[in-house]
Amino acid sequence: MKRKRPIQALNEKARAIQSLAEGEDKSVTALQDGPPPMPVGCTTIFDTGWETNPRPTYPVGNCMASARDFHGCAGDCWWPAQVPDGLTNHEDFDKQCPNVVRDWRLLKFD
Amino acid sequence: MDAHLSWADHRIFNGSGEPFVFGVEDASLFSLSPDAYETLCKWRTSEFVDPDKIPLTELEVLDGLRDAQILLPVSREKLLPAHLEPENVPLSTLVLEVAQDCNLRCTYCYAEAGTYGAAPCLLAPATARRAVRYLLDNSGDREHVTLVFFGGEPLLNMQAVKAATSEAISYGRIIGKEVHFSLTTNGTLLDPEIVTFLHANRVSVAVSMDGPRHIHDRNRPDEKGNGSYSEIVSRLGPLLENSPVPVAARVTLAPDQWRSVVEVFDHLIGLGFHEVGIAPVSPVSKALLPTAGQEAELLKGFGLLVRRFVADARKGLVMPFSNILDLLGRLHLGQTKPVSCGAGFGYMAMDAKGRFFPCHRLAGQTDFCVGSLQTEINTDRINSCLDSLNNGRKQSCSKCWARTLCAGGCHYENHLRENLLDLPRGTSCTFIRAWLDLGMRTYAELRTDGAIEAMGRRLEGRAQC
Numbered sequence: 001m002k003r004k005r006p007i008q009a010l011n012e013k014a015r016a017i018q019s020l021a022e023g024e025d026k027s028v029t030a031l032q033d034g035p036p037p038m039p040v041g042c043t044t045i046f047d048t049g050w051e052t053n054p055r056p057t058y059p060v061g062n063c064m065a066s067a068r069d070f071h072g073c074a075g076d077c078w079w080p081a082q083v084p085d086g087l088t089n090h091e092d093f094d095k096q097c098p099n100v101v102r103d104w105r106l107l108k109f110d
Numbered sequence: 111m112d113a114h115l116s117w118a119d120h121r122i123f124n125g126s127g128e129p130f131v132f133g134v135e136d137a138s139l140f141s142l143s144p145d146a147y148e149t150l151c152k153w154r155t156s157e158f159v160d161p162d163k164i165p166l167t168e169l170e171v172l173d174g175l176r177d178a179q180i181l182l183p184v185s186r187e188k189l190l191p192a193h194l195e196p197e198n199v200p201l202s203t204l205v206l207e208v209a210q211d212c213n214l215r216c217t218y219c220y221a222e223a224g225t226y227g228a229a230p231c232l233l234a235p236a237t238a239r240r241a242v243r244y245l246l247d248n249s250g251d252r253e254h255v256t257l258v259f260f261g262g263e264p265l266l267n268m269q270a271v272k273a274a275t276s277e278a279i280s281y282g283r284i285i286g287k288e289v290h291f292s293l294t295t296n297g298t299l300l301d302p303e304i305v306t307f308l309h310a311n312r313v314s315v316a317v318s319m320d321g322p323r324h325i326h327d328r329n330r331p332d333e334k335g336n337g338s339y340s341e342i343v344s345r346l347g348p349l350l351e352n353s354p355v356p357v358a359a360r361v362t363l364a365p366d367q368w369r370s371v372v373e374v375f376d377h378l379i380g381l382g383f384h385e386v387g388i389a390p391v392s393p394v395s396k397a398l399l400p401t402a403g404q405e406a407e408l409l410k411g412f413g414l415l416v417r418r419f420v421a422d423a424r425k426g427l428v429m430p431f432s433n434i435l436d437l438l439g440r441l442h443l444g445q446t447k448p449v450s451c452g453a454g455f456g457y458m459a460m461d462a463k464g465r466f467f468p469c470h471r472l473a474g475q476t477d478f479c480v481g482s483l484q485t486e487i488n489t490d491r492i493n494s495c496l497d498s499l500n501n502g503r504k505q506s507c508s509k510c511w512a513r514t515l516c517a518g519g520c521h522y523e524n525h526l527r528e529n530l531l532d533l534p535r536g537t538s539c540t541f542i543r544a545w546l547d548l549g550m551r552t553y554a555e556l557r558t559d560g561a562i563e564a565m566g567r568r569l570e571g572r573a574q575c
Contacts, residue, residue, distance in 0.1 A: 006146035007174035010130060010139035010557045012570075013444020014178065017138055021177035088352050 114184040115159040115176065121511040122150065123551060130554045133180055134511050137444040139554060140178050146171045150180075158184065196454050197489040200250025203452065205459040205470040206241060208233045208270045209262040214296050214338055216318075216330045218362060218391045218398060220522075224262030226461060226474025232266065233462040235273035240483055241460050242277040246287055248487075256290045259313075260459070260470055265299040268307075275311050294318065294360065296330065297342035297349075305348045315349060316360045317342070317383070321374030325367055346381060356384035358432065364391050365400035371411030375431065387432030388412075390541075392471075392523055396531055405541045412545065416552050423561040428568065437549035439572035440515065442562065450517040454480070454492035468492055471522035499525055506535055512543050 009015040119134040122142075129147045131140050142150060149171040153159055159181060164172055175181040210231050212224025224230075242257060249255045257278055259271050271293070278289035292314040308315055319342060320326040327337025350357055359378040363371065371388055378386045390408055393399040400408070415431050422429040449455055454468035461473045464483040472478040478495045481487040499521045507513045518524070519538060527533045556562040562569070 004143065005174060006143040006171045007131075007178050008141045008143075009178075010141055010554055011137075011442055011444045013136055014133070014138035014140050016444075017133075017136060017179050018177055021179075 115161065115172075115181045116157060116184050117154055117159075118180055118182050119511070120154075120180050122147070122154075123547075123554065125551055127551075127555050128558055130550075131178075131180060132511065132550060133178065134514055135446070136179060137441070137446045137514050138178065139441065139444070139550065139557075140180070141554065141558065146174065150175065194448050194455055195489070196492040199455045200252055201245050201248045201255065201458060202252055202456040203256040203258060203458070204241060204245040205258040205260045205457075205473075206233060206238060206264075206270070206274060207261060207459065207461045207470070207473055208238065208259050208264045208274075209266040210462045210474070211266055212261060212263040212296070213266065213298060214263070214330055214332055215335075216296075216362075218329065218364060218394060220392055220394045220471060220526075221262065221474070226262075228474060230262075231462045233270045235270045237462075237464050237483065238270040238274040239277040241464070242274050242289070243281055244483060244486075246278070246281055246285060246289070249287065252287070254288050254290060256292060258470075259291070259293040261294075263296055263299065264293055265295050265304060268304060272307065275307075275313075279311075290314070292316070296338065297345060298332075298338050300342075300345040300349055302348055308349065309352065309354055312354050314355050314358075315353075316358045316387075317346070317349075318362070319359045319378060319381075319383075320361050320363060320367075321370065322377045325363070325370060325374060329362065329364065329367075343381065350382040350384075353384070356430075358385040358387060359383040361386065361388040362391050363388065364398055365404040365408075368400070368404050368408035368411060371408065372414050375415055379430070383430075385430035385432050385435075387436075393526055393531060399531070399533075402540075405544075409541070409544050409548070413548060416548060420552060420555060420561070423556055423565065424559060426561075426564055428565050434549065434552065435569070435572055437545070438553055438556075438562075439569040441549055441553045442566060442569045446514040447517040449496075450519055450521065453521055454496055458487065468495055469521060471520075472525075496521065503535070510539070510543075512539075512546050515546055516542050 009018045121132045121134065123130050123132065124147070129142045131142055131150065132138070133140070149168045152168075153164075153172070159172065161169070161172065172181060207226065210221075210225050210228060210233075212219075212221075215223055221227075245255055245257065257274060259274070261267075264271060275291060278291070282289045291311055293308065294316045295318070297317040297319065307313075318330070319339075320329045323337065323339040326339045326342075330338050332338055332341075359381075361374055361378070363374065367374075368390065374388065375386050390400070391398050412433065415429075416434050419429040419431055419434050428435070451457070451469070453472075457469065458480075459467045459470040459473045460483070461467065465479050466481045466483075466487050467473045467475070467478050468480060472495075477498075480489075480491040480495060500518055503518045503524075507516075507518055510516075519542060523538060524535075527537050528535055553562065
């Protein structure tokens with residue numbers, strides 16, 4: 001197992017700075033520039049990228065995690081995907097499913 | 111490693127949790143292991159660090175600090191902070207003072223009963239339409255712009271609100287841009303027809319409410335001196351139900367009410383607001399200037415709300431406390447600011463006469479007028495207005511660890527304190543730094559717990575708004 005670094009990035013800026021030092025600047029820009037190795041985003045309902053992405057943070061150069069897709073569709077955003085209507089009928093859907101990647105099976109909204 | 115290294119400006123945070131360091135220039139946050147903390151403390155008092163003289167056991171930490179750009183090669187050229195010019199920043203937000211008139215007489219109003227110091231007047235619908243076109247025509251390559259309906263009380267002039275909205279939709283469609291609407295109201299004039307209009311156009315509504323009746327009514331009486339609490343509460347239901355966008359309560363509290371922030375927050379959430387933001391009042395008179403003790407009470411209250419926010423976050427919930435959400439959003443991305451706010455840089459207010467001001471708070475003050483619909487916006491005037499408010503501030507802020515997050519603070523607040531109340535510069539700095547300090551500790555705590563992951567995207571969205 002990789003040993004924990006003595007100095008760990010906490011916020012996104014810190015992460016970008018460390019990546020820069022490691023010559024991994026791709027990880028900062030992968031979702032913005034250039035084609036990622038796998039398509040970004042797949043199905044319209046649940047993005048199954050999580051299956052190939054065991055990392056807890058946003059995947060890089062991979063499908064976008066269902067968590068990212070899912071939260072992007074809920075709340076005050078509009079997206080043509082089937083998610084609970086978080087503003088009116090299912091305002092507490094977060095409570096059922098605090099972590100989409102882990103708990104998505106708990107979502108039983110009608 | 112380079113022969114000689116020197117320290118970038120940084121601040122170490124050490125408290126209950128793991129220590130962490132804030133890189134001032136980049137607004138970066140890094141956690142420190144016990145070894146890293148010890149090594150950093152040991153060497154940071156030396157102006158230069160020579161890697162050849164560092165014990166082997168400490169090299170890994172120093173390497174890490176260099177990767178984190180807390181330690182920099184002496185030879186490295188200092189990066190100049192980004193310099194913004196108003197002429198290079200297209201319009202993104204226009205605040206329309208649709209009604210320079212109000213049916214309330216709030217005790218702390220900075221706009222003199224909504225009039226901004228002039229005779230009460232309403233924005234003509236035709237002028238509102240022209241203003242919307244001006245916003246869209248001057249928004250460069252932005253695909254989305256924001257139109258804010260403000261006052262006074264904007265619902266006193268629904269004619270102009272409707273005219274501007276329809277113009278924004280139709281003209282926006284023609285030139286391929288989308289306009290987001292927002293409106294700040296005292297809530298006393300809401301009726302079913304207005305609510306239907308607001309919902310249909312996805313207007314983000316902020317209702318000015320100051321909490322439970324005894325606090326709200328003291329702050330926000332009507333012209334006859336009667337409290338407005340009952341009137342608002344009786345009209346809120348339809349607005350809050352089935353709203354397509356969140357409805358926020360915006361709270362203003364006088365210093366002697368700061369001890370009540372938790373009660374205020376709970377009350378407003380209990381009324382059904384989707385989000386609550388609490389602002390300490392601007393000292394429009396000396397009587398509203400806080401004491402150090404009152405500032406401490408406010409921070410204590412915010413601190414209590416933040417503890418609840420953290421407890422909720424650990425359960426995967428997001429407590430809708432705007433103040434901390436906005437701050438965490440910025441800290442999450444590590445956003446630095448070359449200017450303290452967007453005033454004059456994409457953000458502009460227009461009064462009922464069609465005159466432009468860098469910010470809604472400065473509206474109506476001739477000294478800060480930067481153009482009109484007839485003459486257009488004069489970007490040199492924006493620079494000279496902001497310079498007059500900030501002359502020499504960069505220098506006085508240059509040693510402050512919070513400078514890249516605060517960038518000098520609110521222009522209007524500074525104007526009130528320094529020009530009108532004749533206070534020395536920097537009377538709000540202690541509070542600002544304490545609040546940022548609290549935000550950073552909270553962010554580090556949530557990040558260490560992993561609780562920030564669940565809300566990361568949501569935080570980013572806020573910071574980019």
